[in-house]
Structure formats: C-alpha cells, structure tokens
Amino acid sequence: MTTSLLDVEDLNVSFHMRHRSLHAVRGITFTLHEGQTIGIVGESGCGKSAAAKALVQLHPRHNTTIQGKVLYKGQNLLELSDRQMQRVRGKEISMIFQDPMSSLNPTMKIGTQITEGIKRHHPELSSQAIRQQAIDMLSKVGIPSPELRFDAYPHTLSGGMRQRVMIALALVCQPHLLIADEPTTALDVTIQAQILDLLKKIKQDGNMSIILITHDLSVVAHFCDRVLVMYAGKIVEDAPVHQLFSQPQHPYTKRLLLAIPRLDQAKNQSLHPIEGMPPNLSLPLKGCGFCTRCEDAMHICAEQGPELIHVGPHHRAACFKHDKRARP
Amino acid sequence: MSDDTILFTPLSSSARATVEEAEILPSSSYWKEAWIRLKANRLAMFGLYALCFLIVMAILGPFLSPYSYYETHLQLKNQSPDAQFWLGTDELGRDLFTRCWWGARISLFVGITASLVDLIIGVLYGSIAAFFGGKTDEWMMRIADVLCAIPYLLVVILLMVIIGSGITSIILALTLTGWINMARIVRSQILQLKQQDFVTAAHVIGASNRRILFRHLIPNAMAPIIVTLTLTIPSAIFAEAFLSFLGLGVQAPIASWGTMANDGLPALRYYPWRLFFPAILISLTMFSFNVLGDGLRDAFDPRLKK
Amino acid sequence: MITYLAKKIGILLLSLFIVITLTFFLMHAIPGDPFIQDKAIPEEILKAMHQHYGLDQPLWIQFGKYLNGIIHFDLGPSFKYQGRTINEIISQGFPVSLCLGLEALCLAVFGGVSLGSIASLYHNRWQDHLTMVVAVIGISVPSFILASFLQYLLAMKLDLLPVARWGTFSQSIMPAIALAALPMAFIARLTRANMVEVLQQDYIQTARSKGLSVFRITVRHALRNALFPVITYLGPLSAAVFTGSFAIEKIFGIPGLGQWFVTSITNRDYTMIMGTTIFYSAILMLCIFIVDILYCLMDPRIKLTASDV
Numbered sequence: 001m002t003t004s005l006l007d008v009e010d011l012n013v014s015f016h017m018r019h020r021s022l023h024a025v026r027g028i029t030f031t032l033h034e035g036q037t038i039g040i041v042g043e044s045g046c047g048k049s050a051a052a053k054a055l056v057q058l059h060p061r062h063n064t065t066i067q068g069k070v071l072y073k074g075q076n077l078l079e080l081s082d083r084q085m086q087r088v089r090g091k092e093i094s095m096i097f098q099d100p101m102s103s104l105n106p107t108m109k110i111g112t113q114i115t116e117g118i119k120r121h122h123p124e125l126s127s128q129a130i131r132q133q134a135i136d137m138l139s140k141v142g143i144p145s146p147e148l149r150f151d152a153y154p155h156t157l158s159g160g161m162r163q164r165v166m167i168a169l170a171l172v173c174q175p176h177l178l179i180a181d182e183p184t185t186a187l188d189v190t191i192q193a194q195i196l197d198l199l200k201k202i203k204q205d206g207n208m209s210i211i212l213i214t215h216d217l218s219v220v221a222h223f224c225d226r227v228l229v230m231y232a233g234k235i236v237e238d239a240p241v242h243q244l245f246s247q248p249q250h251p252y253t254k255r256l257l258l259a260i261p262r263l264d265q266a267k268n269q270s271l272h273p274i275e276g277m278p279p280n281l282s283l284p285l286k287g288c289g290f291c292t293r294c295e296d297a298m299h300i301c302a303e304q305g306p307e308l309i310h311v312g313p314h315h316r317a318a319c320f321k322h323d324k325r326a327r328p
Numbered sequence: 329m330s331d332d333t334i335l336f337t338p339l340s341s342s343a344r345a346t347v348e349e350a351e352i353l354p355s356s357s358y359w360k361e362a363w364i365r366l367k368a369n370r371l372a373m374f375g376l377y378a379l380c381f382l383i384v385m386a387i388l389g390p391f392l393s394p395y396s397y398y399e400t401h402l403q404l405k406n407q408s409p410d411a412q413f414w415l416g417t418d419e420l421g422r423d424l425f426t427r428c429w430w431g432a433r434i435s436l437f438v439g440i441t442a443s444l445v446d447l448i449i450g451v452l453y454g455s456i457a458a459f460f461g462g463k464t465d466e467w468m469m470r471i472a473d474v475l476c477a478i479p480y481l482l483v484v485i486l487l488m489v490i491i492g493s494g495i496t497s498i499i500l501a502l503t504l505t506g507w508i509n510m511a512r513i514v515r516s517q518i519l520q521l522k523q524q525d526f527v528t529a530a531h532v533i534g535a536s537n538r539r540i541l542f543r544h545l546i547p548n549a550m551a552p553i554i555v556t557l558t559l560t561i562p563s564a565i566f567a568e569a570f571l572s573f574l575g576l577g578v579q580a581p582i583a584s585w586g587t588m589a590n591d592g593l594p595a596l597r598y599y600p601w602r603l604f605f606p607a608i609l610i611s612l613t614m615f616s617f618n619v620l621g622d623g624l625r626d627a628f629d630p631r632l633k634k
Numbered sequence: 635m636i637t638y639l640a641k642k643i644g645i646l647l648l649s650l651f652i653v654i655t656l657t658f659f660l661m662h663a664i665p666g667d668p669f670i671q672d673k674a675i676p677e678e679i680l681k682a683m684h685q686h687y688g689l690d691q692p693l694w695i696q697f698g699k700y701l702n703g704i705i706h707f708d709l710g711p712s713f714k715y716q717g718r719t720i721n722e723i724i725s726q727g728f729p730v731s732l733c734l735g736l737e738a739l740c741l742a743v744f745g746g747v748s749l750g751s752i753a754s755l756y757h758n759r760w761q762d763h764l765t766m767v768v769a770v771i772g773i774s775v776p777s778f779i780l781a782s783f784l785q786y787l788l789a790m791k792l793d794l795l796p797v798a799r800w801g802t803f804s805q806s807i808m809p810a811i812a813l814a815a816l817p818m819a820f821i822a823r824l825t826r827a828n829m830v831e832v833l834q835q836d837y838i839q840t841a842r843s844k845g846l847s848v849f850r851i852t853v854r855h856a857l858r859n860a861l862f863p864v865i866t867y868l869g870p871l872s873a874a875v876f877t878g879s880f881a882i883e884k885i886f887g888i889p890g891l892g893q894w895f896v897t898s899i900t901n902r903d904y905t906m907i908m909g910t911t912i913f914y915s916a917i918l919m920l921c922i923f924i925v926d927i928l929y930c931l932m933d934p935r936i937k938l939t940a941s942d943v
Binding site: 099105 | 835842843848858
C-alpha cells in the first residue's frame, strides 16, 4: 500500500466574531495516501472549505482557533509558525480556488503572478530560468501562445483560461498535494469538463495527491478515488467512490443521491428535496446533526453524536443505524 | 439493556420537530437597529454627548457669568484664568468665558445653517437630476463638475472681500458651492433606489412624479443624507473659523471662535490661553461632529465596517 | 483614454474661465476707487492714473484686455506697489510656497499610507482603533490651530525649533507638519478603508496560498490595488495644502505666496487678489489634471479598455 501523505486527526475549527463563535469543523479524521484523490462533498456551510483552508492555515490567526493534528509527511502542520508555513504553501501543498475572476490580482501580469511563486521557493534560479519555467507551465495547462500571454492581464482572459492560470501558478513548484476548493463551480459545464480533464492529466503525470472539494456529486464520480461526505462540520460517510454511489450507508448520503434529478425520471414525478435546515453551527450541537431531517432517526440520535464506524472494507459511516445495538 | 432498546427505537416526526431549535430573532425596524448599533459605538456616543454639552453651553453659557461679551475692563486685561474671570480676559479686558460661549453660538449657528442650506439645495438638485435621468441628469452633472473644479475657499474668500463681513455674508458665501457634495451623494443614492421594484410599483399605480420623489425616494435616501449633513457641519465650522482667522469674519465686538483665535495669535507667547480656549472648542466641536458622522455611517450600513 | 482626458481638460478650462470672469467682475463691482486710500489725490492725477491703467475704458474692453493678458501669461501690474507686476510678485513668493507644499505633501502621503496600511493589517484590534482616533483628531483640529500649538510648545516653551521665518530645514519642520496633518489623516483613513476591502479579496488568499511573505503580499498585491482611490484624492489634496498655506505662512512669517495673498486681502489690493486667485486656480487644475493622467496610466484596466475601443 502506498504511504500516507496526510493524516488529519480530530480537526476542529472555530471562528470567533464579536458576539459569538462559529464551530465550523467539529472533529474530522481522515488519511490521504500518495497519489490518491479524495473528494469532500457537502452542502454550503457544512465546513468543507473551512477544513481545507485549515490544513494550510489560511485562516486569520487572531480570530480562528484550530485544534487537532494535521500530519503532513509525519510533521504536524498546526504547530508551525506562519513563517514556517510559508515554506510549505506553494511548495509542498498548493491550493486553487473557486472563482478565477476574483482569485487573480487584476493589476498584475499573469506571468508575474506565476514567477513570484517560483522566485519565492527557488531563489537560486536565474530570472531567465524562472520565466522559462512559467511559460512551460502555461503551455502545460493548455494556454495557447504562452509567451504572449505571459504579459497579459487577467481580465483579457476567459473564465476557463483564468482557471488554467490558477492551476499553473499552483503547480509550478510541483507540490505533492493539491487542494482544489470548488474549482469548477464558477465555470460553464463544458469548461468544467476541460478543467477536470486537465487536472486528471496532471495528476497522472506527477503522482500528485488531490483533495477536491465540491458540492457537485457528478464531479466526484468522474474524478475521485474516495469520497468524504460532510454535514454540519463532521464527516458522515467515507467510502471508495463506486461504493458510495452504489451502496450509500448514511441517510444523508442516500437523500443526497436521491435528490439529484435524473434524465430518466418521468416528467410529472416530483423532486425529492431534503426538508428542514442544517443546524446552527454557532450553537453547541447535541446528538446527530442530521437528526431533525432523518426519517430513520432514533431516540439516541437526539442524545449522542454518532462516531464513524466501519460498515464495510474501507467504508465508514457515522450513523447509529449501523451500531450493533440497533440491530434487533 | 432496556435503556438501549428505548434509545434505539425510532423518533417520531413530531418529536423531531421539537428538537429543532427555533431561532426567531425579534425583528426591529431599520432605524431602531441603527440606533442600537450607534449606541454600541463608544466614540460616536462621546461625540454625541460632547455636542449636547456644547449646544447647551452655547445657549446657557453667556447667562452664567455676570459679564457680557462686549464689556471691557481695561485695567484687568490679559488676565489668566482666575476666580473672577473663569477663562481669563482678552486684550480689552473682556471676559473670555462669556465670549467663548457667545462664539459657540456664532460658530455653531453659521456651521449648522450653512450646512442645512447646502442640504436643501443639494437634495433638490441631486434628486431632480437622478429622478429625471437622461439628458437632464447629464447637463446638471456637467454644471456641477465645472463648479466643483473651482477652488471652494478661494471663491469664498473673494466673496467675503466683496460682500463684506457679517454672519449672513459668511453663510451666503459658504453655501454658494458647498452643496455640490451633498447633491452628488443624493443623486447616486437615488439612482440606486430608482431601479428597485417599489418605485416601479408606485409608477404603475399612477403616483405622480412629485409624490414618488418626495414620499418614496427621498425618505429612503435619508441615511446617507444624514451622514453627509453631520460631516458637512465641521467643514462649515472650519471654513468660518478659517475666514475669521484671515480677518474676513464677523466684526468686533461680536466674537466667533475664529476671530478669537485670530486675536489671540499675536499674544501667543505670553497669554497663550487666549488662543487655546477657542482653539480647543473648535477642535472639540469638529471632532465630535466627525466621530458622530462616522458612527452614523457605520450604524446605517454595517456592511461597510466589517 | 484620449477622449476622456480631452473632456477633462475642457471642463477644467471652462472652470478656469468662470473663475477668471467671476474674479474680474467681482473685483470691479467693489464700490470706490482702487487708488483712493487714506490720503486725498488731486483729480487730474487720478484721471491720469486711470488712463494709464486703462480703467477709463468700458468694462468689456477691460475684460477682453485682461483675458488677452492671461493667455500671454501676463497678470497685469500691481496697483499697490507701483512699478511691479503681479507676475514678479508671484514668482517671488511661489517657489517658497511650492517648497513648503511639496514637503507637506510628501509627509502626508508617506505618513498617511503607512499609518493606514498598518491599521488595516491590525483590523478591528487596538492598533487599528488607536490609529483611527488619531486620524479623526487630525482632520478635526484646524491646521492653523495645530500650527499655533506646535509653535507655542516646541519653539516658545521648549525651544527645540526656531519660532518663525524661512530658510533652513529646521524652520520648515513645524509648518510642514501643521500643513500635512489634515491630508495625512485623510489619506490614512482612505488607505485603511481601501486596504481592509482589498485584503478581503480572493486574490490575497491566492497570494497567501503561494507561500508569499506578508511584506510582499501587503505591498505588491494589496497596496498596489488599494492606492488607486488615494491617487484620485491627490487632486483635492493639493487644494487643501494650498489653502492651508495661507494661514500657516501667516503664523510662521513665511514669505510665500499665501502670505502675499492674505496681505493683499487685508489691504484690499485688488489686482493682487485677482492675480493670485487665478494663478492658484490654474495650478490647482493642473494638479487635478496631472493626477487624472497618472491614474489612467497606472490602471491597466483603463488603458486596455481604451485601446480596445
């Protein structure tokens, strides 16, 4: 088996505002192996982005509390100072974001935005070499006439092109792990497919691990090896991708899959939304977060939060239905 | 064992509903919420209390002392503050305490009146331009642009030289170009509001232009209007003080804070309080209006503060 | 971009024309004779002087002549100081005011931008609040009051700096500080507000995710974008510095143009008032125009949009 690259243990993230605190991530644990691609799915507000950013400490330090362990190649990243983290970001772990329009500096040339990353982590290289590396990277991500585009400004490029530039600047220093936070959400469907194919190709070339965060299950199906389903700050299911779609074990996952409208549905068949709302994360949570919306809820669900337990090979779910005591 | 069996029995949907926390916040009006936010801003409240104090003293101050603002006591000139003259006397032996609060009346009156006139002209001009849009708007704004490029204080000074000194002259001079800023802000606010649905609805019902303007648009633009008014007053007070300092203000023996500062300047080395008391009062007044204006701006639109 | 600037020039020239016209007719609307001061002058001499200065001609012709003079950069003779032209007097005083003004401007820009950036980095914490309270004080205390206070404290009481006059660097410190206080405070507030907004933008997050240093992110990414609105403020900023200089020069006895202007007001020296007003207005509009060009050149978005058109 490949070695584990990233070990996340009981990660908790809380944001502190003037009058209240938001406990966004409530203890998640998972392992990522080299060359593996994990998808993290969930609805808005479930904590997936907060968790991803916490891995590289992108949250402002003064109003965010992060607890737990993030072991990257054995070292706990949460113990590092900001200056030490700056060596990790871009070089070991990179990130790409959702909106390529706003994620690039509008008053800086594209080439410069790439070269500054190279210069930061490889100050020994000559400016010629750096420039060439950037141009090579632009070409690798599929940007035509990269030497000309090097001096272009972001607003002269289309959305898909800008996202390619984002990928270029994230990968130019060849990180071992790429965190992609909803990279295709802001793009047209056809462009989405292109970007995902690009990421797949790059992944195969370099044996890079990817954490892909999305709310779109179809993206996960095409792209990931494993899927983590998050709800209300916790992981509720963790399974290999095929098993998740064929044998979902958590009520929330089942409802998610059911809620996707299908092409072969009859026209007058009603859709299946999940009634109710996710719990308010600025309040302490008693019991399972999905309890109030779950058809299979039991009394214990309102009292205790379920732990992630194995429900199959490489397959975990956090639901009391799978507890031994629940089976009659 | 029996506990477990109970725990693991299904939860009925009605029981589920009670588990769901109902978080219904009491809804309050826009103005009430803004007031709550303002109250939480300590600096702004300091400004508000300071202004109340200054206004009260402006009204009552001259009555508190036995002297009038023009009485001279030539033998007692340039006295430092003591029991008889609480803030000292100036070079003609006039009581500074009385003169300071008399000056408060003048400075506050000029500042507030000039700003109110600016307000009225600015609101009318800006809302008409925004409401009618198109060519009207374009031409009105061009005129405003041209007037705006003219150096404000220079023109004011010129006018003061011509018209002569006095309170009416100052107010007139200040209001000639001071309304442009207010007009711009009102216009941009109304342009935004115009596109909202409630305006379309009013048109559809058949409300007249005038009604829509005065009953719908302007009241909803009140917040930035109030903020701008609060922030215009200190610049009007400053302008008056500045003019007086250059010798263009009110005539003796009437005192405004600016003229008092001007009178106090040559005696700075030996009788510094003659400059400092009016100086502190001007600064405090402007400071209070500024922090109050800032606080109002943050209170009305908390998104901006973040 | 060219059309935009051409429009701007048009507006400014129109404004300048209005100032000139306004000034001219206002000055001539003042009752009384500019030559009759305290002592009585015989009738014939008065007539001769009127003829010499062209004051006996119809107003329109005088205005035309005056305009003609301005186009040729000639602001006319001084009525008060016989034998000297306004141009002479201005060229004597302006360099001094310019020097003081530039000193104050530099101080205001560097001080204001630094303070504002630092405040924004510590957003909503005590450093931010403290800086902003100081900034409000800066915009609330009129420059002439600050100047008097500085003069009293640092020169008269503590004897650290010379009281007045102009010539050495130490003589320029207090006037420059007093003049710079208001613009510096304004710039600090504006910079802070813009920086706070920019620092919340997504591209700052991207920059952090690349592992860039805080310094580089603040200066190369954040400031670069936050300073644009500050540049547009530089136009009106010059106005504040100019008008502020009137009072400052009076307090510190600096022989600059502002001093002349104030004296001419007190003495009712009409040609001097007219000449200086027009000169100041022209300089101000030049500043506004230069700032506009600067802004256009610096923002790549504007440049490219114009060339696309």
